[in-house]
Amino acid sequence: MTNLFAEELTIAYDNEVIVDRLNLKFSPGEITAIIGPNGCGKSTILKTMARLQPSHSGAVYLDGKLIHKTSSKEIAKKMAILPQSPDAPEGLSIYELISYGRTPYQSGFSRLTTHDCEMIEWALNVTGLSSIQHQPVDTLSGGQRQRAWIAMAIAQETNLLMLDEPTTYLDPAHQLEVLKLLEKLNEEEGRTIVMVIHDLNHAARFADHLVALKQGKVIKEGTAEQVMNADVLKQVFNIDTEIITDPRTGKPAMISYDLIK
Amino acid sequence: MNRVPKHIIWKISLLVVLLILAALASLNFGIISISPGEVLRTFLGNGTPKQKLVLFDLRMPTVILAVLVGAFMAVSGTILQGITRNELADPGILGINSGAGLAVVLYITFFKTSTGSLSIAHTFILPLCAFLGALLTAGLIVAIAWKGGFQSIRLVLVGVGINAGLSAILVALQLRLDPLDFTKAMVWLSGDLWANQWTYVYALLPWFLILIPYALYKAHTLNVLNLGTQVANGLGIRTNRERLYLLILAVALAGLGVSAGGGIAFLGLIAPHIARRLTGPKHLTLIPAAVLIGAVILLIAETVGRNVLAPVEIPAGIVVSIISTPYFIYLLLKTK
Numbered sequence: 001m002t003n004l005f006a007e008e009l010t011i012a013y014d015n016e017v018i019v020d021r022l023n024l025k026f027s028p029g030e031i032t033a034i035i036g037p038n039g040c041g042k043s044t045i046l047k048t049m050a051r052l053q054p055s056h057s058g059a060v061y062l063d064g065k066l067i068h069k070t071s072s073k074e075i076a077k078k079m080a081i082l083p084q085s086p087d088a089p090e091g092l093s094i095y096e097l098i099s100y101g102r103t104p105y106q107s108g109f110s111r112l113t114t115h116d117c118e119m120i121e122w123a124l125n126v127t128g129l130s131s132i133q134h135q136p137v138d139t140l141s142g143g144q145r146q147r148a149w150i151a152m153a154i155a156q157e158t159n160l161l162m163l164d165e166p167t168t169y170l171d172p173a174h175q176l177e178v179l180k181l182l183e184k185l186n187e188e189e190g191r192t193i194v195m196v197i198h199d200l201n202h203a204a205r206f207a208d209h210l211v212a213l214k215q216g217k218v219i220k221e222g223t224a225e226q227v228m229n230a231d232v233l234k235q236v237f238n239i240d241t242e243i244i245t246d247p248r249t250g251k252p253a254m255i256s257y258d259l260i261k
Numbered sequence: 262m263n264r265v266p267k268h269i270i271w272k273i274s275l276l277v278v279l280l281i282l283a284a285l286a287s288l289n290f291g292i293i294s295i296s297p298g299e300v301l302r303t304f305l306g307n308g309t310p311k312q313k314l315v316l317f318d319l320r321m322p323t324v325i326l327a328v329l330v331g332a333f334m335a336v337s338g339t340i341l342q343g344i345t346r347n348e349l350a351d352p353g354i355l356g357i358n359s360g361a362g363l364a365v366v367l368y369i370t371f372f373k374t375s376t377g378s379l380s381i382a383h384t385f386i387l388p389l390c391a392f393l394g395a396l397l398t399a400g401l402i403v404a405i406a407w408k409g410g411f412q413s414i415r416l417v418l419v420g421v422g423i424n425a426g427l428s429a430i431l432v433a434l435q436l437r438l439d440p441l442d443f444t445k446a447m448v449w450l451s452g453d454l455w456a457n458q459w460t461y462v463y464a465l466l467p468w469f470l471i472l473i474p475y476a477l478y479k480a481h482t483l484n485v486l487n488l489g490t491q492v493a494n495g496l497g498i499r500t501n502r503e504r505l506y507l508l509i510l511a512v513a514l515a516g517l518g519v520s521a522g523g524g525i526a527f528l529g530l531i532a533p534h535i536a537r538r539l540t541g542p543k544h545l546t547l548i549p550a551a552v553l554i555g556a557v558i559l560l561i562a563e564t565v566g567r568n569v570l571a572p573v574e575i576p577a578g579i580v581v582s583i584i585s586t587p588y589f590i591y592l593l594l595k596t597k
Contacts, residue, residue, distance in 0.1 A: 052494050076497030083491040089346075089542040092487075096543065103485055103496040219514070 001028035002063055002078050002159040003051060004191060009058035011041070011048050011216070018044055019216035021058065026209075028159070031186050031193045033203035035227075036213035037237055042196045043084065043164050045213070050081040050162050076104035080153040083162040088137040094148045095133040098123050101155030123155040127181060134245030150178065154185060161185070163195040167202065174200070179206045204228045204251045212236045228252035234260065271544050273541050276553035280328070283560040286315060287324050290568045323457040327563045327577070328556040329465045330454065330522035331532070335555025336476050337514035338529030339536065339548055341361040343405065343483040344511075345413035346502045348537075349591075350532035352515035354420035356398035358524040359427035361516070362450045364394025366434050369442050388461065392520035398427065399512040403505075411490075411504040452525035452578015454563055461521050468517055473552060479507060480544035487542060525587040526553055534592060558584070 005025035011018045019041045026032050031048035034042045047053045049060050051067050060067040062078060088097055101123065102116040124130045127147040137148050146166060151160060165215035167175040181204055185191045197203050203210055211221040212232055220232045229252070233241045239257045275411050287393050288300050295303070302310045334352060338519070341350045368390045406419040434448055485493045493500045515529065536550035562580035569575065
């Protein structure tokens with residue numbers, strides 16, 4: 001089980017501090033959802049903890065090792081990160097895209113091994129893309145495209161999967177499809193999943209652990225019941241909410257909200 | 262899917278055939294026409310002394326140089342388009358043409374070479390000047406554009422700026438040249454395969470044999486860089502370092518290309534484009550296709566330029582531009 005945590009992490013852009021001495025830990029085997037208003041630093045924290053951007057001070061540890069002292073390739077064997085709305089070059093097929101997920105295991109002229117091919121086949125199957133594997137990614141619908149990218153990330157064969165807004169730009173059915181896929185990967189494969197997500201009801205429904213952020217600080221973290229309540233949401237988003245228990249899922253759900261003037 | 266799809270192998274084979282045909286045509290046509298049969302006979306050692314002279318000392322080195330220069334420019338463009346993720350990038354944005362051009366014009370200005378015939382020393386020093394000029398300019402552009410890391414938009418903007426500045430200096434200097442030198446500089450700047458001697462072939466061939474395989478070795482890295490910086494970083498590619506290596510490779514290729522070929526502008530832009538249309542975005546097949554297309558285009562341009570208004574020769578670079586301009590406009594219209 002892969003363990004990732006940040007200790008006294010400070011992130012700054014051009015001397016403007018975005019995140020100040022953050023301590024954050026993602027529990028192995030769980031789905032963690034990071035929520036918070038626009039500009040609160042959710043994506044920045046995710047990217048910094050995934051070594052995609054530098055930190056100002058503090059440390060991020062992956063399995064007990066300092067992340068900036070670990071080779072990028074080693075990290076890529078333990079942690080996959082899917083940035084927000086990635087873009088594939090024109091004409092690249094789904095199969096080829098997924099095969100790039102095997103990059104951390106390859107070197108030089110990089111021929112795919114039998115094991116590489118097995119992982120690609122598995123990723124195709126689990127995301128339901130086998131029948132269209134030769135289609136170019138740029139011709140797919142939004143939902144299919146997102147599944148193709150997730151397939152690339154899971155072909156990377158890492159225990160930890162980080163996703164930045166994986167449901168953005170998708171219709172309600174496709175959003176649910178992506179989230180259920182992540183849930184399945186978590187339940188059946190025991191993968192640790194960390195995602196930044198805007199839809200609060202989805203966060204409450206699918207995450208074991210929620211982290212509510214505001215201005216780079218953790219306001220509240222815990223189970224859906226602990227985080228999805230009127231007090232916390234007022235403090236984090238400055239909204240007045242009506243929360244009920246969703247009869248379908250048994251989780252808290254927001255049925256209505258208004259701005260606080 | 263380790264195997265290259267059949268249709269791609271087929272297309273690349275077709276390009277090889279095309280290259281051979283273009284080479285034969287280039288050997289055939291000229292003020293002295295030598296038929297394919299006579300070419301073969303001369304190769305087998307049975308040609309007349311005149312045919313031998315024309316084939317071995319004039320046309321063969323030209324053909325091989327056109328292939329080498331075409332390949333260098335095409336692969337340089339392929340790499341640049343790959344690392345910037347910008348399909349309109351070409352070696353010109355690195356200031357290769359203007360830098361090399363300025364160095365050559367400066368050299369002519371200071372040493373007044375062309376009033377007589379070029380001495381032996383000058384024929385060697387001019388390509389070296391061009392190469393160093395290209396390298397210095399590209400180095401300057403990369404150094405200014407590099408801000409803690411690689412940003413393709415910075416590279417393009419700095420490239421445009423430096424290019425404009427150098428071109429201005431170039432024009433100012435050219436206007437002070439005497440007419441004969443001016444003509445010479447113009448011909449060079451338009452991309453004349455001026456260095457058509459075996460010496461240059463021997464100088465460039467080793468680089469071809471080292472740099473093109475190295476580019477192929479980096480094909481997978483280029484593929485992953487094409488997914489964007491963040492995705493590539495996430496997959497364990499050290500994008501800044503890889504981009505810098507590839508940038509140096511592109512600069513070296515283009516520098517070698519202009520040193521022997523002059524300012525052949527469009528080739529590095531259109532050859533990768535046509536190649537991408539034929540083989541798709543994977544660099545392991547894209548690079549060989551670009552090599553072949555670059556070589557074919559330059560060979561055809563050279564042959565056409567030498568024959569169409571004979572005995573007046575049109576620089577190959579101008580023919581390339583004439584051929585490519587409609588394609589370029591078509592490309593812009595199609596770009597979303």
